[in-house]
Amino acid sequence: MTVIERLAGVPLTIRAPVMVAALMVVISVIISERVLTRLHEMQEQQLGNVVRTYFDGLSTALIPPVLRQDVWETFDVLDRTGSVFRSVAPLETVVTGRDGRVLAASDPRKVPVLSELPPEYASSRADGGIQIDWDAHTGFGVRPLLYQQKTIGAIHASFDISHLIAERRQVLNTLLATNAALAAVFATAGYILARRMVEPITTLAAHMRSGAAGTPRTIAPEEFPSRSGEFADLFHGFNDLVEAERQRTALTQRLAEEEKLASLGRLASSMAHEINNPLGGLLNSIDTLRRHGSNDAVRDTSLSLLERGLGGIRDVVRAALATYRPDRGTQSLRLSDLEDVRLLAGPAIASRNQTLDWSSIPTDVTITSLPGPTIRQALLNLVLNASAAAGDRGSVAVRTGFEDGGSVLVVAVSDTGPGLGSAAAAVLTSQDPWSAAQAAGGLGLWMVRRMVDDVGGRVNVRGGDGSRTMITLRLPLSNRGKDVDHAA
């Protein structure tokens, strides 16, 4: 993780004041540098002026003795001026003669008569300016002594500049203290401001988190920022969103309820039809028995008809029971259960004079990882849809089987209809099935899609181009780590 990424992770309440403080440090460094540079220049200039004055005064007095190379008088002048020029604070003054050797120095013990000029003076500028050695707290200056345009010697002087350094340090300390205080004040203000600014966001984030975990709550008015502004707008927007979500959830529930009632109605009607069909035959058989019951052959035939008719009714009732058992959510899928769909969809197929081509795996396998009732309901929805799409005398085909070495259950439903509308297809395949279902205006396909998503499967829609329309569900068996239970 880079430093910038790590910084981005720091809360804004810390980041803002730290950035303010950092900015202050940068500004103060720049300002301090400017101030110190200017001070430096001023100090050098001031020192240069003082030193020039010192040299001016001294050279007038020194020219006669230096011209005579008079050691004593040169020293005498230096000795006296040492006390006269106290404000200039020359640490040491050395006068050299024509040959460059020391004629006299203010401290002859340190720089003896006739010795060579000490090296620290050698680098001094000859223009009367001052060479400053900040480390040694000393400034060096030199002034040639001219007599009739000839150099007869030179005055070298070193000056104590500790007061200048002390001044610089004082200025630096003042700058540091002031800037540190300012940085602290700004950082504190930044912290308080950032806290105040971030507070609504924290509130909002808390509400969003609790909304993600359960039911979103609207933000209470007392939690709103004190003034109207962007954050108040944001809070209002959030509350509107929560309210819209609530309404949508309510609508979904109502729609699901209605769908449930509708499918219940459809089921009841198909069951009534299923039961009603043989009922006519059964009543006829009873009538035949009543009138020709003495005839053995007629009786046997009538009883056989009665038995088959009642058997058909029993099958329909059993299938309905299996499909709509209350504990269906926990039941595993038996492939033979899918055969019930054939029976349940039979009346719808028959009413439209359609053919149903049903091919399935002959083995009776129980798949524990897949919910049987849900899948059966989904298949029923698909078949009923296909039947409705195929129209009169159309054909519907259902095929079930395994793919990928038995790890995926494939359920395919095809019909001869005109194909799925794009909205309906979107319910099955798009990323956002709910809004597609809203647009398509039906819950049947949406429930199919939800089942597929629940078990981690995929949906494939093909057709609508003249050939048969085919919807293929691929449901992995090993989803959620459950084993396939091969039962007899």
Add this chain to the structure above:
Amino acid sequence: MIPADTEDHCRHARAGSLTRRSFTTGFLGGFVAASCPAASFELSAPPREGSIRVGLTPVFLSNDLEVLDELQAYLAAAMKRDVQLVTQRTYQEVTALLVSGNLHVAWICGYPYMKFRNELELVATPVWRGRPLYQSYLIVGSGSAAITFDDCRGHVHAFSDPDSNSGYLVTKTYLAERHVSEERFFRKSLFTYGHRNVIRAVSSGLADSGSVDGYVWEVMRETEPDLVSRTRVLLKSAWHGFPPFAAPLRLKDTSVFRDIQTALLSMNSDAVGRSVLGRLRLDGFSTTSDDSYQSIAASMDIVRRLG
């Protein structure tokens, strides 16, 4: 830093006005007269008609203007005459003025007196520590390792004045006895034109050694102990005649001569005179003869023969 009590009088003087003349005019090179408006007289003033002109050489001890005021006041009162004190930078200038008759009397060294004894007459000689005698000291810095005069070989040596007995002739005699010139014996020799300056030069380290009037050194040990304590006496010479007041020979037996002599000899009996003597640490004045200065003449002879 040398305690510069006398300079205090003139400290307000700006550096630009510190000319060579103003630096060096005065007694013992120690005070600045010309640039000091506080001075009540002009030391180098042109002769005033009818006044007694008294020459003073840098042999003179005090660097205090008050002693000059008092001396002038005493002499004027004692002689009932206007008195003009005249000082010059070197002995030679004073001696020249005296010999040429420009001065009525001058306090000079025994050496120039003996040089010009055919043209000068002794007026009176100061008595110091009971005798009209003094010594020449050869001094070194207090930290110097020198023990004998020969250890001073290669020194930077400070002389007082080429016409001073104690500040030049005595040391020159030591050199003459060794058949060596000061240029060869010393690395560098310089004249400071004042005994106090010699002490300053040695004390500051400018010179390694110096030839100085023993009387000046001893008295300055009391008046300026800080300055003198940084020096040490390496060698004391034999006793020589104390620098006398001398007058041109032609004034001998004149009333002026007698007046001056009386004023000096009776200085002890006057309050102002006693104050002057007290400041100069002198006991009084006595009359002496050329005999007192024979040792100086002998030195001159040695230097003349051997130097």
